[in-house]
Amino acid sequence: MQTLPLQDTRRMRGLGLDLGLWIAAAPAAFVLSGGLSDWQTALAYTAVSAVLKAVLLSQSDLTRHYVHFFSTSGIRGLLRTVALGEAMLLVGLLLLRALGLGALPITVPLTEGLLALAFLLGIRFLHRVQTEQKYHKASAGQRTLILGAGAAGQLLAREMLRQPNSVLRPVGFLDDDVQKQGQLIVGLPVLGSIRGNIGAHAQAVGAERIVIALPSVKGENIRLIHDEAKETGLGVQIMPSLSELLVHRPQIPQLRDVNLADLLRRPPSQLVHKEIGAYLTGQTVLITGAGGSIGSELARQVARYEPGQIVLFGRGENSIFAIQQELLEAYPNVPQTAIIGDVRHAQHMRILFERFRPQVVLHAAAHKHVPLMEDSPSEAIYNNVIGTRILTALCLEFGVRRYVNISSDKAVNPTSVMGSSKRLAEMIISVAAQSAAPDQAFMSVRFGNVLGSRGSVVPTFIRQIEAGGPVTITDQRMTRYFMTIPEASRLVLQAGALAGNGKVYVLKMGNPVKIVDLARDLIKLSGRDIAIKETGIRRGEKLYEELLTDREKVDETSHEEIFEARLETPDPEWLEAELSRLESYAREEDYVHVREQIRRMIPESHLGAQ
Structure with missing residues (x-):
């Protein structure tokens, strides 16, 4: 029997949890709106709305935040999805009233939306706290700020956290991708952009070491980043360039000191x-x-x-x-x-x-x-x-x-x-x-x-x-x-x-x-x-x-x-x-x-x- 990849399994669990919480908000809204006396109507509403909620959640990317991070962009996405669902339910109730087919309280979708947001945001907050505690207790090594929250930086952070005796303990990322800033990746915050902010962020998280995890960035940019990182007085290391990774193909990239080849780095040659x-x-x-x-x-x-x-x-x-x-x-x-x-x-x-x-x-x-x-x-x-x-x-x-x-x-x-x-x-x-x-x-x-x-x-x-x-x-x-x-x-x-x-x-x-x-x-x-x-x-x-x-x-x-x-x-x-x-x-x-x-x-x- 073929098993789902771990990432897909986690997404399905997240989808089920989100759907369950949103469905649970419906009967709770009936209780608060005083309409639970007509339990048959409440049950029918809950069942019909569950189908709509399942469709909306499956088409969204909200469950990825259980796997990687959850922050401002995730909150906006959650608000959009819940608001759209409740708006559609409200329109449905108004049409039924106009046709004389029902008299459900209009406050139900509004109350349900607020409860759903509270449930869904709350579970994410708890997940974030739990993840941070787990990762931050994983190692007692040097507090390390990682420059680059892409695939390479994430791989590096996971490996550091996976090893209980690692000499390096990641405490956060810096990345120039605005979509990642302020979010949580592998349980670590993306504190902000790289250029012009390295010293301030390193001091804020008490970093003892800086690692440059930007294997595909050109040498001229590595030079600028390295110069700024060195001004902090902390030790600076780097992941190998993409061309080195392509040649040696290590399972886990090995850190080393920055050398002259990094400062003159060019995009890797494309060989046939x-x-x-x-x-x-x-x-x-x-x-x-x-x-x-x-x-x-x-x-x-x-x-x-x-x-x-x-x-x-x-x-x-x-x-x-x-x-x-x-x-x-x-x-x-x-x-x-x-x-x-x-x-x-x-x-x-x-x-x-x-x-x-x-x-x-x-x-x-x-x-x-x-x-x-x-x-x-x-x-x-x-x-x-x-x-x-x-x-x-x-x-x-x-x-x-x-x-x-x-x-x-x-x-x-x-x-x-x-x-x-x-x-x-x-x-x-x-x-x-x-x-x-x-x-x-x-x-x-x-x-x-x-x-x-x-x-x-x-x-x-x-x-x-x-x-x-x-x-x-x-x-x-x-x-x-x-x-x-x-x-x-x-x-x-x-x-x-x-x-x-x-x-x-x-x-x-x-x-x-x-x-x-x-x-x-x-x-x-x-x-x-x-x-x-x-x-x-x-x-x-x-x-x-x-x-x-x-x-x-x-x-x-x-x-x-x-x-x-x-x-x-x-x-x-x-x-x-x-x-x-x-x-x-x-x-x-x-x-x-x-x-x-x-x-x-x-x-x-x-x-x-x-």
Whole structure:
């Protein structure tokens, strides 16, 4: 026998209770109106009116207030329903009188309405008092004010109340939905709106902690809310963003401290999982640079689509071992192999391809540090250019069906050796795509900085803050595009599903962020007073990054966050000859000619002299 859901069962009980109380108001009204002597008429009136009351109650939403909350909007709804019912009964009595079919006291519907309101409001008041007492005795933890009374906030509050030993005890909500303000949700009052009221409401309820339960709110609003909450001097925590919840799918969201990703939060990317799974599920996927920030996250994301095998390839044995162990624990049913090696070693790469025969290659191996590559330009050429050329040739030879190269916004109008090397890698793949078979697709994906990647600005700032400062920035005017590592990785996989052979895809990065603002945000999150020091732009750096050159145009794709750059594809023979010359200069460690050759190959570059 199928049982009703708990919510429906409660609603039916509430409906029955409401109907019973309203029906009981009829004989009580007859007693007060002195008309109970004609008990047969009173009984007939009660029975007929019961049908009308049942219809009106079933069409209303009054019983939801037994489940969630009851306040001013509930009172208004109750008044409307009772008034409508009694008005219809009064009109009925007047018609019967006009037809000479009855002489019931007209005061009966009026008295009945007042009694019904007293009964129905009274039972709700008792329910509210009982609920508050039950919940407020449930835990002796820190008094916690929850910002956000939506589904996430309610789930969080219920879980806190369900655990008798919880370290947090919810005492109320704040929410900007005016329909919720002043009402009772899961036994807790919605005290008012969020912005401009956090401090006053926190003080009024004696809050000891504030939790932000707004997983779908944009980062710019989270920043404002967090700043106001911090001014109270209380501890502030946050629920994970919607994109984190979608990836990790915890049964109960885990609270954590607010971090920089929360302040830069964007709406979660909408992925077409069917398209991604179509080229990953059951396939052998080779990930180069699998121990790096992007490479390891790609491995995590790929594992969710149940590939036939993942080959983790990289130079750093410790980082490769770490991601291998993580995948073994999280995805024990996904076969995987970890290989230590270097994309620059052609023979090793050939043996790798002969052994595993990958159908999908995600190329994340690269040197990415701009200042370091300015002092070691040959290393950038060996790894990012020559290594990519070796890998691309093998992808052609072994019939790799999907080859995705991770590029960078620094490839646009490059001012550095690193950025130039990434543009050359794009050119190599675009040319190779001309020789690809119909079932192959070679492409590059271009995006900006990722938050928290090893050696990037955010970990550097955190280390400086922990050391007591100062936090160093190169220029107050400098801006960068930022994206979280999981978000960038997901969109890379989605771009791979577009399967545009020879294409360079550009991810929608949102608005650029001032580096000095990142530093200020991190300092504010730390709760410390740290100075910011300007050191001057380093060699090869830009003030402003770009995703396209002035000559490049973009076309929309089927995904709103991925665009296709319209680029000229170089002549294959010319590119091969120029790459050979560049490789020769790099092997001779002739840095002057390396830079000259790069400028010759990339006319739009602004690469300085040695």
